[in-house]
Amino acid sequence: xxxxxxxxxxxxxxxxxxxxxxxxxxxxxxxxxxxxxxxxxxxxxxxxxxxxxxxxxxxxxxxxxxxxxxxxxxxxxxxxxxxxxxxxxxxxxxxxxxxxxxxxxxxxxxxxxxxxxxxxxxxxxxxxxxxxxxxxxxxxxxxxxxxxxxxxxxxxxxxxxxxxxxxxxxxxxxxxxxxxxxxxxxxxxxxxxxxxxxxxxxxxxxxxxxxxxxxxxxxx
Amino acid sequence: xxxxxxxxxxxxxxxxxxxxxxxxxxxxxxxxxxxxxxxxxxxxxxxxxxxxxxxxxxxxxxxxxxxxxxxxxxxxxxxxxxxxxxxxxxxxxxxxxxxxxxxxxxxxxxxxxxxxxxxxxxxxxxxxxxxxxxxxxxxxxxxxxxxxxxxxxxxxxxxxxxxxxxxxxxxxxxxxxxxxxxxxxxxxxxxxxxxxxxxxxxxxxxxxxxxxxxxxxxxxxxxxxxxxxxxxxxxxxxxxxxxxxxxxxxxxxxxxxxxxxxxxxxxxxxxxxxxxxxxxxxxxxxxxxxxxxxxxxxxxxxxxxxxxxxxxxxxxxxxxxxxxxxxx
Numbered sequence: 001x002x003x004x005x006x007x008x009x010x011x012x013x014x015x016x017x018x019x020x021x022x023x024x025x026x027x028x029x030x031x032x033x034x035x036x037x038x039x040x041x042x043x044x045x046x047x048x049x050x051x052x053x054x055x056x057x058x059x060x061x062x063x064x065x066x067x068x069x070x071x072x073x074x075x076x077x078x079x080x081x082x083x084x085x086x087x088x089x090x091x092x093x094x095x096x097x098x099x100x101x102x103x104x105x106x107x108x109x110x111x112x113x114x115x116x117x118x119x120x121x122x123x124x125x126x127x128x129x130x131x132x133x134x135x136x137x138x139x140x141x142x143x144x145x146x147x148x149x150x151x152x153x154x155x156x157x158x159x160x161x162x163x164x165x166x167x168x169x170x171x172x173x174x175x176x177x178x179x180x181x182x183x184x185x186x187x188x189x190x191x192x193x194x195x196x197x198x199x200x201x202x203x204x205x206x207x208x209x210x211x212x213x214x215x216x217x218x219x220x
Numbered sequence: 221x222x223x224x225x226x227x228x229x230x231x232x233x234x235x236x237x238x239x240x241x242x243x244x245x246x247x248x249x250x251x252x253x254x255x256x257x258x259x260x261x262x263x264x265x266x267x268x269x270x271x272x273x274x275x276x277x278x279x280x281x282x283x284x285x286x287x288x289x290x291x292x293x294x295x296x297x298x299x300x301x302x303x304x305x306x307x308x309x310x311x312x313x314x315x316x317x318x319x320x321x322x323x324x325x326x327x328x329x330x331x332x333x334x335x336x337x338x339x340x341x342x343x344x345x346x347x348x349x350x351x352x353x354x355x356x357x358x359x360x361x362x363x364x365x366x367x368x369x370x371x372x373x374x375x376x377x378x379x380x381x382x383x384x385x386x387x388x389x390x391x392x393x394x395x396x397x398x399x400x401x402x403x404x405x406x407x408x409x410x411x412x413x414x415x416x417x418x419x420x421x422x423x424x425x426x427x428x429x430x431x432x433x434x435x436x437x438x439x440x441x442x443x444x445x446x447x448x449x450x451x452x453x454x455x456x457x458x459x460x461x462x463x464x465x466x467x468x469x470x471x472x473x474x475x476x477x478x479x480x481x482x483x484x485x486x487x488x489x490x491x492x493x494x495x496x497x498x499x500x501x502x503x504x505x506x507x508x509x510x511x512x513x514x515x516x517x518x519x520x521x522x523x524x525x526x527x528x529x530x531x532x533x534x535x536x537x538x539x540x541x542x543x544x545x546x547x548x
Contacts, residue, residue, distance in 0.1 A: 009433065019445065046453045050445025052521050056434045067432060069445065069521060078357065081296035084303065085289035103289050106282025109299050111456040112221060115357040117518025120453040126282030186430050186517055189356050199433055 002075065002095035003133055004166040004194040005153060006173045006182060007068055010201055011160035014053050014066030018152030018161065022049040022070070022131070025151035030136040031098075037124060046120045048131040049152050065200065068152070068161070071118045071131035072185070072193030073097050079110035079119065088128075095194060096135055101127045115189040166194055221358070222455045223511035226280035231348060232377070232507055233273030234306060235370065236500075238341035239378010240266040241313070245338040248331055252396055258389045260320055262382050263334065267317050269381070270310050270341075277306070298351035305344040313337040345374050357456075359422035360514040369411050369510075376404040377503045380481065384496035387489055398492060402485035405499060409478035412506055416470055423515045424526070431520035440524045447522060456516045460523060469509050477502025 026032045026048060036045030049070035056063050073090075077097045080088045087103035088110050090096070099110075106126040111119040119130045134150035137143065147154065153163040164173035173196075176182060182196035244262050247254045281287055293300045316333035319326060349370035352361045379401040386397060428439060449459045461469070476498050484495025 044446045044448045044452070047446050050447065051443075052441070052445045053443035054432065054434070054439045054441050056432075056439040058438065064442070065432070065434065065439075067521075078355075081293070082299065082355070084291070084293050084297045084300040085286055086292045087286070087289075103286050103292075104283060105286045105290065107280060107299060108455050109297075109351075111454065112358055112516070113355050114456070115517040117454055117456055117516065117521060119456075121455055123282070123452065183433060185432070186427070186520075188427070188430055189517060197433060 001093060001168070002073075002166045002194050003138070004073065004095075004164065004173055004196065005070075005133070005150065006162045006164075006176045006196050006198060008160045008162075008176075008180075008198040009065060009067070010198065011158040012051075012066045012068060013158055013160075014051055014064075015157060016051045017155045017157055018068055019047060019049050019051050021151040021155035023047060025134060025137070026132070029132075029134070031101075031129065031132045034120075034129070035122060035124065046122060046129065048118070048120065048129065050118075067197075069116065069118060069185075070152070070195070071097060071133070072116055072191065072195040073131075073133060075192035075194060076190065078113040078115065078189075078191050082109050082113045084109070096133045097130070098132055098135065099128055099130060101125070101129075104128055115186050115191055116193075166196075221458050221511055221514050221516060222450070223458075223508050224280065226276045226278075227511070228504070228507055229276035230273045230280070231370070232373075232504055233269040233276070234341075234348060235345060235374030235503075236377045236381050237266045237270035237273060237313075238309075238338070238345050239374040239376070240269070240382050241334070241338040241341045242375060242378055243382040244334060248334065254386070255389070258386050261385050261389050263313075263317055263320065265381055265385055266337075266341075266378075267310075267313050270306075270313060274306055274310055277303075298347060298354060301347045302344070302351055305340065305347045309337060309340040309344045312340055345370055357517045358514055359425055359517055360419045361510075362422075363418055365411070365414060365418055369408075369415055372404070372408045372411050373503045373506065376401070376408045376477065376481070376499055379404050380496035380499035383492040387492035398485040398488055398495070401492075401495065401499070402482045405478045405481035408503075409474055412470070412473055412477070415510075419513055419515065426515060426517055426520050428520055428525040431517075438525050438527055441522070444522055451522075454518075457518055457522050458512060458514070460519075461513055466509075466513060469505065469513075473502050473506040473509060475502070477506060 023034045027034045034046045034048060039045060049068060052067045052069055054065055056065055073096055077090050080090050080097065085103045085105055087100045089098060091098065104127040106128065108121055108128060110128055111121060119128050121128050137150065138148045140148065149163045153161045162173050162176060164171040166173055168174060176198060177196050180198045182198055184193040184196055240262050244259055246252065247259050290303045291300050294304065312333060316330060316337050319330045319333055346367065349367040353363060353366035356362050383397045383401055428434060432439065447454060451457045480498025480502065481495045484491030484498065
């Protein structure tokens with residue numbers, strides 16, 4: 001089993017609901033807190049899931065894309081073998097990469113080894129933290145089954161994110177990756193990420209003012 | 221990435237320590253006509269710098285309570301191996317120093333312990349360099365050149381330290397050292413030049429197309445998701461050095477680590493002390509640049525895609541042809 005999240009880049013509108021809900025859940029969750037030690041002077045704090053906004057292309061052919069980026073829970077996670085204490089590990093039963101804070105010495109070598117820059121250093125606790133795929137939620141049997149999914153998946157208003165087992169050929173995530181050419185980030189670095197993205201479709205063509213007026217007129 | 225004091229101190233002083241032990245080894249095999257007083261002073265220098273570097277590494281750990289687990293991953297972690305090899309090196313070197321102080325008549329034992337320490341020191345420098353060279357995400361470091369540069373820096377700084385001590389202890393222990401130090405400086409300079417080239421290629425090789433799925437398009441970052449310099453929670457990244465800072469930094473490295481020791485060598489033994497200071501400053505600055513100018517693969521989500529012109533251009537009526545040079 002390899003749990004994963006598939007993000008459809010066509011549906012992501014960059015609302016940052018996933019970024020905020022991740023922080024909200026994990027600040028009080030088993031692996032938190034996700035701290036902001038000085039939020040009024042330094043707006044940037046710790047985020048395990050960051051939505052990156054980028055403007056692509058050149059005028060007049062310009063587009064905006066949003067890329068939610070958290071731990072990729074790689075098959076060959078480079079952060080795991082470099083850890084001297086074994087604090088970073090990958091679970092055999094579901095493929096989730098986790099950090100044991102009790103064994104972490106805070107050397108940050110795993111942050112250098114991670115190609116995706118998704119590990120965060122908590123200088124107050126002296127440990128490295130990261131996305132846990134909300135392991136405390138998905139294994140919490142006291143929750144109803146529909147709630148046993150990562151906070152970012154549950155909060156997405158456009159259903160851009162889908163959670164499931166990538167190695168189950170009948171799962172929704174496996175179907176999405178197979179049928180929609182799901183891709184991974186920086187494949188050339190050999191980490192084999194489990195997290196996939198669905199590529200954007202071709203942008204719609206130009207909409208002229210007359211069409212806008214006509215559509216608006218039809219609606220009124 | 222962010223250059224931190226403990227890392228700079230550890231890597232630099234470990235190199236000085238082993239470099240001096242390499243000089244001691246050469247002296248034991250008769251490379252230089254040195255007095256035993258000078259050799260023992262060199263060994264004290266190696267022990268002192270090694271101990272200081274090893275102590276500095278403790279400050280790189282932010283949770284000492286977990287330090288007891290640091291040897292758990294010897295099979296895969298170069299950091300585990302570094303802790304073992306550096307500790308082993310210092311233990312054997314301490315035995316050699318203690319033998320000289322407590323049992324001076326046992327010269328054979330002292331020589332054996334000293335040679336063993338020098339061998340372990342080489343292993344420790346190799347392992348430290350491999351820690352950096354084996355991280356694929358650190359595009360600038362992921363090269364055998366990193367290991368070679370670490371050894372060259374260690375030899376240059378060790379020779380410089382040994383030369384300064386020889387000049388200070390006086391006597392016949394100075395023959396040939398200035399020339400060897402100048403040669404080491406020239407080799408180090410050539411390797412730094414290669415490293416500058418490798419770092420530029422690494423910076424250009426962070427691929428926006430595979431990092432974002434935006435194939436072939438230049439992009440500008442609107443929002444890095446809350447990340448801003450100095451990236452306090454993401455220490456693998458560091459603001460891109462301005463071109464002027466980078467150029468002046470590398471120029472200072474070459475002047476201090478190459479020109480300085482060569483000019484000092486022209487003065488013979490009189491220049492050994494200031495030549496050592498110049499070499500040490502140059503090597504220290506080069507190590508600072510090694511960290512500050514390094515490119516991590518995650519930079520693709522922290523900065524705009526650099527505008528690199530296509531290497532292919534087409535002129536009307538002519539087939540595509542490749543440009544002869546690419547400005548990086």
